[in-house]
Amino acid sequence: xxxxxxxxxxxxxxxxxxxxxxxxxxxxxxxxFPGALNVIxxxxxxxxxxxxxxxxxxxxxYSAQLIWVIVASALFWMGILFALTFSDYWTRGWL
Amino acid sequence: xAESYVEHExxxxxxxxxxxxxxxxxxxxxxxMWVFLVTEMMFFGGMFLAYTLYRSKFxxxxxxxxxxxxxxxxxxxTAVLILSSFTMAMAVYSTQVxxxxxQVIYLVLTIVLGLTFxxxxxxEYHEKYVSNLIPGSLIPGHPFNPDPxxxxxxxxxSMQHVQMFYWIYFAMxxxxxxxxxxxxxxxxxxxxxxxxGRYSPEYHNPVEVTGLYWHFVDIVWIFLFPLLYLLGRHLxxx
Numbered sequence: 313x314x315x316x317x318x319x320x321x322x323x324x325x326x327x328x329x330x331x332x333x334x335x336x337x338x339x340x341x342x343x344x345f346p347g348a349l350n351v352i353x354x355x356x357x358x359x360x361x362x363x364x365x366x367x368x369x370x371x372x373x374y375s376a377q378l379i380w381v382i383v384a385s386a387l388f389w390m391g392i393l394f395a396l397t398f399s400d401y402w403t404r405g406w407l
Numbered sequence: 408x409a410e411s412y413v414e415h416e417x418x419x420x421x422x423x424x425x426x427x428x429x430x431x432x433x434x435x436x437x438x439x440m441w442v443f444l445v446t447e448m449m450f451f452g453g454m455f456l457a458y459t460l461y462r463s464k465f466x467x468x469x470x471x472x473x474x475x476x477x478x479x480x481x482x483x484x485t486a487v488l489i490l491s492s493f494t495m496a497m498a499v500y501s502t503q504v505x506x507x508x509x510q511v512i513y514l515v516l517t518i519v520l521g522l523t524f525x526x527x528x529x530x531e532y533h534e535k536y537v538s539n540l541i542p543g544s545l546i547p548g549h550p551f552n553p554d555p556x557x558x559x560x561x562x563x564x565s566m567q568h569v570q571m572f573y574w575i576y577f578a579m580x581x582x583x584x585x586x587x588x589x590x591x592x593x594x595x596x597x598x599x600x601x602x603x604g605r606y607s608p609e610y611h612n613p614v615e616v617t618g619l620y621w622h623f624v625d626i627v628w629i630f631l632f633p634l635l636y637l638l639g640r641h642l643x644x645x
Binding site for chain 2: 315317318320323324326327330331334337338341342343344345350351354355357358361362365366368369370371375376378379382383385386389390393394397398401
């Protein structure tokens with residue numbers, strides 16, 4: 313499998329998308345949305361930005377499947393870390 | 408057998424003897440860096456967990472403490488880091504297509520932007536020092552002791568919980584800054600060999616894996632900025 317070279321146009325587009333995402337994050341933070349919507353909006357944009365960096369700047373979109381497995385394993389174990397910890401903390405009041 | 412031996416003789420000087428060819432060497436290097444980055448994600452993950460836990464326990468104190476951070480400097484630093492990720496990606500690209508002058512220029516730009524980030528971070532830390540917001544007794548003789556009025560402390564919010572935010576703030580941004588310093592160090596080594604002309608379209612894996620590390624540190628900040636600087640702004644921050 314030979315190496316894929318990402319064109320400059322894509323790098324520029326991703327950079328602009330990241331700048332726009334940052335601007336939207338700041339603007340949205342000053343609006344008072346109902347409930348937990350503020351943090352949901354902020355984290356959704358952050359996840360989208362991180363995904364763009366991983367897929368294009370870090371070339372994962374064009375990488376071997378083994379790299380995908382490694383990245384997915386990180387998210388999987390992070391999920392375990394949060395799920396098990398909060399299944400404890402959030403249920404303590406139930407006793 | 409004899410043929411492959413001859414092929415070995417004329418192979419690229421950067422090819423290590425335990426790899427079949429440069430392609431395999433490159434993929435192994437990239438994979439190794441990704442495995443390292445997984446351990447880094449778990450490392451920062453623990454701190455993100457602590458943040459989530461204490462923020463859910465003390466939401467009001469965290470909002471008040473966060474509103475004291477400098478949103479302008481935080482936003483500028485986010486832009487600086489995103490731009491540095493772009494110049495890093497361009498440094499890797501320039502190496503891949505053999506534009507070696509551009510490679511050196513983009514590496515220098517990335518280092519300068521990284522140092523700019525650290526400089527702005529130092530200005531922020533100094534402001535926290537002046538406002539007595541360094542938690543505990545990390546600075547001997549200069550304990551955590553902010554002015555409650557300057558913090559806009561509301562009734563029922565404990566200064567201890569505000570301090571908890573600052574423990575997490577300094578732990579996370581401090582570890583992030585340390586990673587930036589290490590990144591600038593790595594890039595300086597890459598720049599040195601780049602100027603010497605070591606990297607080429609055939610052999611550029613060191614540039615690429617250093618880029619992977621740099622982008623990872625950028626991603627950590629992409630999460631830190633909204634979580635630390637923006638969490639209480641909608642409640643009427645200043």
